Amino acid sequence: MLPEALHNPRIKHLLALPSGALITLSLAPFNLWPLSLVAPVLLLWLLQDCNARNALLRGWLFGVGVFGSGVSWVYVSIHEHGHAPPLLAGSMTWGFVAGLALLFALHGWLWQRFFRDTQALISWPALWVLMEGLRAWLLTGFPWLLLGNAHLDSPFSGWVPVLGVYGVSGLSALTGLLIFRLLQPSLHTHRLSCIRLSLLTLALLLPAAGVLLQKQQWTQPFGEPLQLGLVQGNIAQQDKWDPRQRRQIIQQYLDLSHQLGDTPDLLLWPETALPLLPEQAEGILQTALSQAGSNAGLITGLASRSESAGRFHNSLITAGAAEGRYHKVKLVPFGEYVPMEDWLRGLIAFFDLPMSSFIPGTEHPAQLTFAGTHIAPLICYEVAYAGFTARQARDSHWLLTVSNDSWFGTSIGPLQHFDIARMRALETARPMARATNNGITALIDHRGQVQDRLPQFEAAVLSGSLQPREGSTPFMLTGPLPLWLACILLLEWQRYGLRRRKKAH
Structure with a gap:
């Protein structure tokens, strides 16, 4: 059980900033790649039991944590090489970080508005992949701090030639969520035990398959x-x-x-x-x-x-x-x-x-x-x-x-x-x-x-x-477009199932 204080909405707002910074810590030069499994789960937890307004705010604060810790180095080029005074350079850097964080605000709002009642094990990784794709495309794109980049030297690296960096981002979000579900307390019923066994199998299978794929010679x-x-x-x-x-x-x-x-x-x-x-x-x-x-x-x-x-x-x-x-x-x-x-x-x-x-x-x-x-x-x-x-x-x-x-x-x-x-x-x-x-x-x-x-x-x-x-490699032949289309179809499938359930009731 979580401490009661962690259910306080204001505490959740505050936790969004360090939760986003975990993505930066998972990447170079820190290379704490297991944190790339944790960060998406924390964002999903922050979005639970909140309204659209709070989802926007928490998503944005999470994004400020990501980009404030991960790309504030643009200050160096603006101040030292662009000769902007420190106050102006700091303001421009803050504007850059705050603007990028709006993508995570959109991420949070989309989840709360359209996918909160869907099966998270399917819709959450798919939405994560699509939001990274949007970041790589919008306004010429900024494909930086992608979750998959944390897995250059992890067991998931074997998936990279198959699915590319965006696909590995999705696997990272999925694996973190599987582990989170396994750690949740549940009733000791036969049905729930079977579910937990299935989750455990999949959580182990994804990195194990990555290790096997590392041995594949694509070229x-x-x-x-x-x-x-x-x-x-x-x-x-x-x-x-x-x-x-x-x-x-x-x-x-x-x-x-x-x-x-x-x-x-x-x-x-x-x-x-x-x-x-x-x-x-x-x-x-x-x-x-x-x-x-x-x-x-x-x-x-x-x-x-x-x-x-x-x-x-x-x-x-x-x-x-x-x-x-x-x-x-x-x-x-x-x-x-x-x-x-x-x-x-x-x-x-x-x-x-x-x-x-x-x-x-x-x-x-x-x-x-x-x-x-x-x-x-x-x-x-x-x-x-x-x-x-x-x-x-x-x-x-x-x-x-x-x-x-x-x-x-x-x-x-x-x-x-x-x-x-x-x-x-x-x-x-x-x-x-x-x-x-x-x-x-x-x-x-x-x-x-x-x-x-x-x-x-x-x-x-x-x-x-x-x-x-x-x-x-498979990814070199296809690029990321088929993956993005597959994620769109998965999300629409989840939305279709949700509409049917609501209609049945």
Whole structure:
């Protein structure tokens, strides 16, 4: 039995904030994945025996707990790099957190209004999956702090190539609810004992099946391993677009590439590595390749001029034996473009950040090529989109993501971003090379496990091999859409059953 105080509505309001923060603790860098089973159950408990108004409030407070603890690192980019005063930066960060929390308010209201009297073991995980899908889509999407990301290294990881991150979020919510139901006191009747046995069996079966699925090889090696050289320049964000620092930045990348010698087949530089356009950087890229051999290639992030006057793409450019060009499709609002630009430009320094006039590319799915392999390119934030990555990875042999996480300093944001990248490798059963400006630069295998990595905030190079692979995972072939449709059907089935029961009475 719960203490009487926990039935007090005000106490439940207060408990919503720390309950939401458990999701952040389940993710990097804390990695307390069992908490991802607990958090959805706590939200469901908070929504019991309350009206629509309280469901909205508790859902919103739960969301404030999630995003206040999990993404308040945006303050770093607004204050330190956008030069907004602390009060303004704090207010904008609060607005961001409070706005995202409205999605959990909607979550709570939908449950209380439409699904409270349905079978929670079916409708609660389905609704959770759909709300995460809505978050990933609405207003260009923010697929961050997804529950499934907690299970990179849990027994549920084997489900990831089958169901993707959203499906594993649903399994996490379901398993937590099964355990909660098992712990509830009940009468010792034969019927209830059978129900408890069924719940226990399912609660054990889901992670056990995940462990068995971990042994499944969804893809096979393709060709010979590639020798890669990844360069982490560690250029301070305030120096990146300063013309006075241009020569030093160029020399930094040339010197670091020189340290790799003639070992790598392919050099990889991070997002917008040089403050130059491709036509200006051509000679520098050839210099970097000069000691790597005639069959070597180089891929780097650069800003490239678009066909629209005065506008730019955030691009991946190739040199040497590497071929292709890719323009980033999923741009970051305010960082790479300014919504309602005519209204917001000039109001505060944050809306006038350097290189915040990018326009999206249209090449999707798109590929780069090197040494007979097809490379699926992902620039920074794009790696957060599971469906986007799955489409990009089709007919590819490995994933390449470049990033510049220096916007977020020493916060937990870059660590969360890194585990999101690992999840994409696991979903597609593709190895990944990740080149970043100041960390985390790494080589990740097709199971999402880190082969080697560089420490953050150091100028360094990483040399290692990557084995390309061919074949497809179930999730890579379907993406998340069939799962979302299945969840909609499950919820409608539950609503239909509820209507029939009400009509019968």
